[in-house]
Each structure stands twice: as structure tokens, then as C-alpha cells.
Amino acid sequence: MKEFTKHILVTGGAGFIGSHVVRRLLINYPDYRVINFDRLTYAGNLQNLKDVDTAPNYVFVKGDITSQQDVNKVFSDYGITDVIHLAAESHVDRSISGPMDFVLANVVGTVQLLNVAREYWGDFQNNVFYHISTDEVYGSLGDQGLFEETTAYDPRSPYSASKASSDHFVRAYHHTYGLPIRISNCSNNYGSHQFPEKLIPLIINNIVQQKELPVYGDGKNIRDWLWVEDHAHAIDVIFHTGKNGETYNIGGLNEWTNIDLVRRLCTILDDKLNRPSGMNEQLIRFVTDRAGHDRRYAIDASKLTQELGWSPSIRFEEGLEKTVDWYLANTDWVKHITSGDYTKYYEQQYALRKS
Numbered sequence: 373m374k375e376f377t378k379h380i381l382v383t384g385g386a387g388f389i390g391s392h393v394v395r396r397l398l399i400n401y402p403d404y405r406v407i408n409f410d411r412l413t414y415a416g417n418l419q420n421l422k423d424v425d426t427a428p429n430y431v432f433v434k435g436d437i438t439s440q441q442d443v444n445k446v447f448s449d450y451g452i453t454d455v456i457h458l459a460a461e462s463h464v465d466r467s468i469s470g471p472m473d474f475v476l477a478n479v480v481g482t483v484q485l486l487n488v489a490r491e492y493w494g495d496f497q498n499n500v501f502y503h504i505s506t507d508e509v510y511g512s513l514g515d516q517g518l519f520e521e522t523t524a525y526d527p528r529s530p531y532s533a534s535k536a537s538s539d540h541f542v543r544a545y546h547h548t549y550g551l552p553i554r555i556s557n558c559s560n561n562y563g564s565h566q567f568p569e570k571l572i573p574l575i576i577n578n579i580v581q582q583k584e585l586p587v588y589g590d591g592k593n594i595r596d597w598l599w600v601e602d603h604a605h606a607i608d609v610i611f612h613t614g615k616n617g618e619t620y621n622i623g624g625l626n627e628w629t630n631i632d633l634v635r636r637l638c639t640i641l642d643d644k645l646n647r648p649s650g651m652n653e654q655l656i657r658f659v660t661d662r663a664g665h666d667r668r669y670a671i672d673a674s675k676l677t678q679e680l681g682w683s684p685s686i687r688f689e690e691g692l693e694k695t696v697d698w699y700l701a702n703t704d705w706v707k708h709i710t711s712g713d714y715t716k717y718y719e720q721q722y723a724l725r726k727s
């Protein structure tokens with residue numbers, strides 16, 4: 373049997389970003405065994421990895437990070453040497469309607485993993501516990517300035533509060549027990565395989581189906597968008613060359629108001645769907661704002677760029693077009709992932725926002 377040099381537990385590997393991380397590790401590091409550990413919630417989908425799931429270094433284990441039994445078992449069955457932790461409840465709107473799921477998955481689940489890793493690894497020889505987090509822990513910016521690694525935490529949604537809490541636990545395990553860790557906080561990702569409740573795939577799919585396009589509030593909230601494969605690349609770089617105990621911000625200096633982004637998607641799709649110019653924009657509806665809606669996120673990633681040499685690989689215009697093409701070519705994937713209760717759930721939520 374092949375000897376692997378590392379046995380990396382990737383939690384949440386069946387989700388959007390996790391599947392890109394798993395794919396990158398499988399392809400670039402055949403000497404590593406990649407154990408994708410995922411509960412397969414509504415957001416997790418093994419079809420995301422169907423192009424690589426026969427790789428000899430890939431293993432999938434269905435399990436829940438909140439379960440001590442599941443986590444203990446995967447560590448001992450596969451001799452886990454490192455963790456890249458992405459599993460989480462990730463959608464802000466769902467955290468507003470049901471915060472407890474976020475406390476369980478994001479806080480309790482992270483602490484469960486930390487406990488088992490600490491116990492299993494003992495003297496922490498060459499292990500890494502890498503926690504993937506979000507820029508939302510820093511709160512909301514005014515017109516000027518960028519989030520830096522030293523920006524004080526100010527989470528303002530149940531989602532960001534749960535992620536901030538998990539970040540604090542990861543740092544506490546480093547300071548208290550010496551657990552070797554890294555943390556990264558990334559801005560909004562976009563690209564293939566993102567669950568279509570998030571802004572970009574939601575708008576693409578609604579345009580395709582000629583459904584209304586919900587824009588929250590005045591549409592002037594700003595997000596800083598990063599190509600998901602650039603995030604996976606940054607995770608690879610930080611995992612391999614980041615310093616023990618350090619935090620790295622990840623982002624592409626690519627700020628867009630939501631309304632400009634939605635309009636851009638309308639224009640791209642007028643063209644690709646051969647619709648008259650301006651037709652898709654007529655679907656835009658300004659709807660009730662998200663409660664506590666953060667106004668602006670923007671990331672300063674200069675530490676990562678200067679210390680570890682990472683930089684984004686593609687321009688937003690190109691990435692957006694590739695993303696649109698992927699969704700147009702993968703309508704079966706969309707149908708599959710939104711089957712079950714999702715469509716009904718979405719229609720109910722949308723009706724509430726319009727009323």
C-alpha cells in the first residue's frame with residue numbers, strides 16, 4: 373500500500389469552497405491522503421467532486437463535526453496528521469432566522485475538532501490545524517479603509533458571531549495548549565459549485581428562469597469578491613508556508629455594490645441568452661433589507677501577498693463570465709442541489725421580503 377506523507381482531514385469538503393480545496397490538494401499533492409469529512413447538509417453535495425472522486429488519494433467520510441464519536445473515529449481510522457477546517461453553516465440569512473444551527477455547527481463543531489486534534493496529536497510534532505474564517509468577523513466598514521489582521525473583532529450577525537467565536541477558540545487552543553494553528557479570514561467568494569442561495573448564483577439562476585431578482589435595501593451595500601480557486605490557492609499557500617499561530621487576510625481588492633453587480637450579470641446574460649439589451653434588468657426588485665445588513669466589506673491582503681507571495685490570478689470580469697458559463701452548462705447540478713425543500717423555502721422567504 374502507498375505510504376502517504378500527510379493524512380489531511382478537510383471538513384466541509386463537499387461544500388462550495390471545500391470542494392475546490394479538496395480538488396486542488398488531490399491534483400497537486402498525490403503524496404497526501406485527503407479525507408473529506410462532511411455531514412452533507414443541504415449545502416453539501418458529493419457531485420461537486422465527481423471529476424476527482426476516483427483519485428487513489430481521496431477518501432470520503434460522512435460525519436458530523438459536532439459528534440465526538442464521529443470525529444474520534446475519523447482521526448483514528450485515518451491517522452489524521454493535519455486539519456483544514458471549512459465545515460460550517462455559511463449563509464447569513466439563515467443565521468438570522470435560525471441562529472442555533474450556527475452555534476452548534478460553527479462553535480461547538482470547531483471546539484469538538486480542536487479537542488480531538490489536541491488529544492490525538494499529543495505533542496504536536498508536525499501537525500497543522502488550519503481554520504478557515506471570514507472577513508465578516510471584523511464587522512462593517514464606512515466609505516474608507518480596509519480590514520487588516522489587527523482590526524478589532526465586531527461581528528454583527530449570528531453567522532459572523534459564530535465564526536468570531538470559533539476563531540477565538542482556535543487562538544485560545546494555540547495560546548493555552550500550544551496547538552499549531554493557522555487562521556485565514558477571506559472576503560466573499562464566487563465561482564462554480566456555489567449553492568444558489570448566495571447572491572451571484574441566485575441572480576444567475578433567477579435570470580435564466582426569468583424570475584424576479586431580489587436586491588436587499590438600496591442595493592448600495594458593498595462586497596469584495598474573490599474567485600474561489602484563488603481562495604483555494606491561498607489556503608494551499610498558507611497551509612504550507614504560513615507561520616504557526618498567525619492569521620492571514622485573503623481578498624482581491626475587488627469591491628462592488630450589489631446593484632452594480634446584479635446589473636452586470638443582467639447585461640452578461642442578455643448577451644448569452646440572446647435576449648434584447650436591458651430585458652433582464654426589468655426583473656430587478658428592491659426588497660426588504662436584511663436585518664442588521666453590514667454596509668461594506670473590503671480586505672487588505674498585503675500580509676499574505678508580501679510574506680507568502682500569493683496574489684489573485686484572474687480579473688473579476690473574466691471570473692464572472694466563467695461563473696455564468698459554468699451555471700449555464702450545469703443546469704442539472706442546479707436542479708439536483710435545489711431539489712428537496714429548497715425551492716419552497718426560497719419562495720417563502722422571498723414572499724416575506726416582498727411584503
Ligand code: NAD
Pocket residue numbers: 383384385386387388389390409410411412413414415416417435436437438457458459460461462463477481504505506507535557558559560561562567
Ligand atoms: P457551504 O455552505 O457551501 O459548505 C459548508 C459545508 O460544510 C457543506 O458541505 C456542509 O455539508 C458541511 N457541514 C455543515 N455542517 C457540518 C457539520 N456539522 N459536520 C460536517 N460537515 C458540515 O460553505 P462555503 O461557502 O463553502 O464556506 C466554507 C467555509 O468558508 C465556511 O467555514 C465559511 O464560513 C468560510 N468562508 C466562506 C466564504 C464565502 O464567500 N462563501 C468566505 C469566507 C469564508
Ligand code: DAU
Pocket residue numbers: 462463464465505506507508558559560561569570571572574586587588593594595630662669
Ligand atoms: O464576506 C464573506 C462572507 O460572504 C462569507 O463568510 C459567507 O459565508 C458568505 O455567505 C458571504 O456572505 P454575504 O452575506 O456577504 O453573501 P450573500 O451572497 O448572502 O450576500 C451578498 C450581498 O448581497 C449582501 O450584501 C446581501 C445581498 N443580497 C443577497 C441575497 C442572497 C441581496 O441583495 N439579495 C439576495 O437575494
